Amino acid sequence: MARPSLHRRDSHREDPHVASPSTALRASGARDEAVRSDSAAHPERSRGTSDGEGTPPQNTARPSTALRVSGGVLEDLPLRDPISIEAVQETLVRLQDEICAGLEEEDGGAKFREDAWEKTGDGGGRARVLEDGPVFEKAAVLFSHLSGADLPKSATASRPVMEGRPWEAIGLSLIVHPRNPYVPAAHLNLRFFLVTGDGDPVWWFGGGYDLTPVYGFEEDAIHWHQTAKRACDDVDELLYPRFKKACDEYFYLKHRGEARGVGGIFFDDFDDGGFANGFSLLCRVGDSFLPAYRPIVARRKATPFGEPERAFQLLRRGRYAEFNLAYDRGTRFGVHSGGRMESILASMPPLAAWRYDWHPQPGTAEARLTEFFLQPRDWASGGR
Amino acid sequence: MARPSLHRRDSHREDPHVASPSTALRASGARDEAVRSDSAAHPERSRGTSDGEGTPPQNTARPSTALRVSGGVLEDLPLRDPISIEAVQETLVRLQDEICAGLEEEDGGAKFREDAWEKTGDGGGRARVLEDGPVFEKAAVLFSHLSGADLPKSATASRPVMEGRPWEAIGLSLIVHPRNPYVPAAHLNLRFFLVTGDGDPVWWFGGGYDLTPVYGFEEDAIHWHQTAKRACDDVDELLYPRFKKACDEYFYLKHRGEARGVGGIFFDDFDDGGFANGFSLLCRVGDSFLPAYRPIVARRKATPFGEPERAFQLLRRGRYAEFNLAYDRGTRFGVHSGGRMESILASMPPLAAWRYDWHPQPGTAEARLTEFFLQPRDWASGGR
Numbered sequence: 102m103a104r105p106s107l108h109r110r111d112s113h114r115e116d117p118h119v120a121s122p123s124t125a126l127r128a129s130g131a132r133d134e135a136v137r138s139d140s141a142a143h144p145e146r147s148r149g150t151s152d153g154e155g156t157p158p159q160n161t162a163r164p165s166t167a168l169r170v171s172g173g174v175l176e177d178l179p180l181r182d183p184i185s186i187e188a189v190q191e192t193l194v195r196l197q198d199e200i201c202a203g204l205e206e207e208d209g210g211a212k213f214r215e216d217a218w219e220k221t222g223d224g225g226g227r228a229r230v231l232e233d234g235p236v237f238e239k240a241a242v243l244f245s246h247l248s249g250a251d252l253p254k255s256a257t258a259s260r261p262v263m264e265g266r267p268w269e270a271i272g273l274s275l276i277v278h279p280r281n282p283y284v285p286a287a288h289l290n291l292r293f294f295l296v297t298g299d300g301d302p303v304w305w306f307g308g309g310y311d312l313t314p315v316y317g318f319e320e321d322a323i324h325w326h327q328t329a330k331r332a333c334d335d336v337d338e339l340l341y342p343r344f345k346k347a348c349d350e351y352f353y354l355k356h357r358g359e360a361r362g363v364g365g366i367f368f369d370d371f372d373d374g375g376f377a378n379g380f381s382l383l384c385r386v387g388d389s390f391l392p393a394y395r396p397i398v399a400r401r402k403a404t405p406f407g408e409p410e411r412a413f414q415l416l417r418r419g420r421y422a423e424f425n426l427a428y429d430r431g432t433r434f435g436v437h438s439g440g441r442m443e444s445i446l447a448s449m450p451p452l453a454a455w456r457y458d459w460h461p462q463p464g465t466a467e468a469r470l471t472e473f474f475l476q477p478r479d480w481a482s483g484g485r
Numbered sequence: 486m487a488r489p490s491l492h493r494r495d496s497h498r499e500d501p502h503v504a505s506p507s508t509a510l511r512a513s514g515a516r517d518e519a520v521r522s523d524s525a526a527h528p529e530r531s532r533g534t535s536d537g538e539g540t541p542p543q544n545t546a547r548p549s550t551a552l553r554v555s556g557g558v559l560e561d562l563p564l565r566d567p568i569s570i571e572a573v574q575e576t577l578v579r580l581q582d583e584i585c586a587g588l589e590e591e592d593g594g595a596k597f598r599e600d601a602w603e604k605t606g607d608g609g610g611r612a613r614v615l616e617d618g619p620v621f622e623k624a625a626v627l628f629s630h631l632s633g634a635d636l637p638k639s640a641t642a643s644r645p646v647m648e649g650r651p652w653e654a655i656g657l658s659l660i661v662h663p664r665n666p667y668v669p670a671a672h673l674n675l676r677f678f679l680v681t682g683d684g685d686p687v688w689w690f691g692g693g694y695d696l697t698p699v700y701g702f703e704e705d706a707i708h709w710h711q712t713a714k715r716a717c718d719d720v721d722e723l724l725y726p727r728f729k730k731a732c733d734e735y736f737y738l739k740h741r742g743e744a745r746g747v748g749g750i751f752f753d754d755f756d757d758g759g760f761a762n763g764f765s766l767l768c769r770v771g772d773s774f775l776p777a778y779r780p781i782v783a784r785r786k787a788t789p790f791g792e793p794e795r796a797f798q799l800l801r802r803g804r805y806a807e808f809n810l811a812y813d814r815g816t817r818f819g820v821h822s823g824g825r826m827e828s829i830l831a832s833m834p835p836l837a838a839w840r841y842d843w844h845p846q847p848g849t850a851e852a853r854l855t856e857f858f859l860q861p862r863d864w865a866s867g868g869r
Contacts, residue, residue, distance in 0.1 A: 216842065230841040241841065356820040356829075419833065426810035427820045436740040436811050443842045445740075449803065451840065455833035457614040457625065458600065 184302060184376045186269055189293045189383065190246060193273040194227070196291070196387040197244045200275060201229050203391040204242075207398050208234040213242065218441065224248050224270075228444055232451065236402050238280040241447035246271045252296060266298035273387070274431075275310075276448040277394070282414035283404035285314035285321065285362065286421065287394050288448070291387050293379075306379040307369040308386055309344060310393065311352050313362030313421060315414045316466050317474030319484050321397045322363040326480035328393035329366045332385040336378065341481065344368045349477045354424055360475040361424050365393075413467050415454035422453045568686060568760045570653055573677045573767065574630060577657040578611070580675070580771040581628045584659060585613050587775040588626070591782050592618040597626065602825065608632050608654075612828055616835065620786050622664040625831035630655045636680060650682035657771070658815075659694075660832040661778070666798035667788035669698035669705065669746065670805065671778050672832070675771050677763075690763040691753040692770055693728060694777065695736050697746030697805060699798045700850050701858030703868050705781045706747040710864035713750045716773035720766045721757070725865065728752045733861045738808055744859040745808050797851050799838035806837045 201213045211234030219225035226245030231237055248269040257263040272292035279286065291308040312325045326345070333341040348367035353360055366386065371379050425432045425448050435445035461467035478484045585597045595618030603609035610629030615621055632653040641647040656676035663670065675692040696709045710729070717725040732751035737744055750770070755763050809816045809832050819829035845851035862868045 228841075232841060239841070356823065356826050415836070422806060422837075423810060423820075423830075426807060427817065433811065436807075439740065442740050446807075446839060447841055449839035452799070452836065452838045453806075454836045455830060456835065457612075457616060457623070457831055458827040 184295065184304060186271060186293065186295055189271055189380065192384055192387065193244055193271060193291060197227065197229065197242050197273055200391060201242050203395060204231065204237060204240050204277065207395055208236040210235040211237065220441065226444065228447065230447060236279060236398065237277055239278040239451040241276050243274045243444050243447060245444065260303060262300060263296045263303050266296050269295045278450050279398065281402050281404060282315040282406050282410040283401040284398050285312050287312055289390050291383050304372060306371040306383050308383060309348055309365060309367035310390055311348055311362055311365035314474060315417045317470050322474065322480045323484055324396060325365060325393050328389050330481045332389035333366060335385050336382045341366065354420060357420060359471055363474055363480060415452055416456060416459065418450035418453035419455045421450055425449060568679065568688060570655060570677065570679055573655055573764065576768055576771065577628055577655060577675060581611065581613065581626050581657055584775060585626050587779060588615065588621060588624050588661065591779055592620040594619040595621065604825065610828065612831065614831060620663060620782065621661055623662040623835040626659045627828050627831060628657050629828065644687060646684060647680045647687050650680050653679045662834050663782065665786055665788060666699040666790050666794040667785040668782050669696050671696055673774050675767050688756060690755040690767050692767060693732055693749060693751035694774055695732055695746055695749035698858060699801045701854050706858065706864045707868055708780060709749060709777050712773050712777035714865045716769040717750060719769050720762065725750065738804060741804060743855055747858055747864060799836055800840060800843065802834035802837040803839045805834055809833060
């Protein structure tokens, strides 16, 4: 797949029609802002691991954009290492390539089509969407890199030091809606946010992935969580429990009193241990997605199913749509602020259903989904 | 159809576990709060018409609940007439019966099933839902009567005089999702809100109806609007233009830059000319719904259609779902405040679809929907 030219910060730093500041959260990579984990906790336990496999230490290889923008003052700051948004971009673009290739291979039929887009002053992105595959009814893997000239007060309430400063948001967002009801839907998000300009740079990482089964399988949920835990443990063993809890809290439909799925990991505002540490976490989470998801798809995709299973899947997708439109902060912000609509709504299911007051029969697999699988469980330890 | 015992305010006035005040907007009848029309304008032109056919003057026939609650002080107030929430309830229950009977007749197959529900301290309702009919894939006609002991500050910002006072909300809400893509979806809402307790009673009416075609027909939009206009004109000829504009403004998907449908009428905070005048408007709008909708259903329901038309209908229903979950104030409030979920989400389409970056071919009927029909037009005067 040819790589299109990607939007770079440098390429429009001189654009006078620079983005409205409210685009900060428009990045598909800037979704899921709800749960703020206690990022500041235990910084002494975090350690940079950018030398691990799959996480090349690009971030130290050259002067970073941020350094250039802020005048190279970072050397004077304790507990900081060189910040490279270019390294993050390269990693997310590589992950987009690898994940799309992996999903196409697993689908065995359909191919992603690509939209490279640019919006003057806002930034750009590379959207890849696969529809109507034999395995994947819809899969969207979206890279975006947005920026703005000054952050509005409304976006900086918790950190007034960021007000009025230039910012960049870079992210990769993925959603997979499989055709077979026995294959769970998956969601991944990886993002980096950077505030430059006068003063110390402010930045953080966010992301995670979560799994949404229609029919639950304990071994799938266990494999998914154990893979996520290994990725986090490589950085810090304290991270997985924190991120798992944050995921359970964020992907929750309050009005249904029900989890969206069996969860996974979710983090935001992550700057523990410096840039290299956060970048390492981002890489490890990103690199663990296909190993977490593909084995589950592979073992379920040929399971025979009929109309009742399909009907149940569509009802469950209705709840997915409810979550995205009514709760997801990125979607809601995008809908109300005028982001790139096709990217923002790429997460919507291809087909979804609602029935009035429908409840599964007791004792069925459909009832077991909500009664057993959609309850918070310690899946990494076997789902007790 | 047997009438269940309906929740009355009197029946739980002594309930110590009275509703949380935030239920003020939970009533299905309290949806659509967004557009505040200039209700105070031209009160001198409003005139009570409660003696008209179809709008029996029950409101003067006996002492009203409100009068009893507030100590019968209303006689002393200028420009007021006796307020009777019981008269509103009787009218909405009658309309629910008549509309359900009319829709069943038009469907010719399926019947509404009924849920009478009551929630201690919150109120109750009578939900009627028809699913899988030959003509109507889903129709929901919901009556509710909710109340609370004291209005919270957050709900009374615009009228501090209401703070901490008991309230009642009574409403009828309707949504019809037809099966045939040539039959438009319809929505109706009628509601009355009353604040009692110490001080002058505060009350207003709200409501309206709007039409959402998948394939547009000028004669349908004209008939719909002319019927709505006649209902409003019977009360005051200044109302239709105001309510038509409010409808266009409220049922608008900002993120799509597109109207939800061809509109209709929408009003809120209506207290022009006293209770009898508002009650008359409510009755006339309610009574005009079947005459507005049935002829359209009748002339389109046998139109042959195939998979392409069905697929387009499902995409349009996706936008309907987007509106309900992302914009509609009643739905959003209900989702976030814990109202009766099955009622709040009864408006969701039975089946809806999303496709990435889909656009109709130029020159097709699908393109004409957005290009022509979803633009604000003076339909009552022929759609110029």
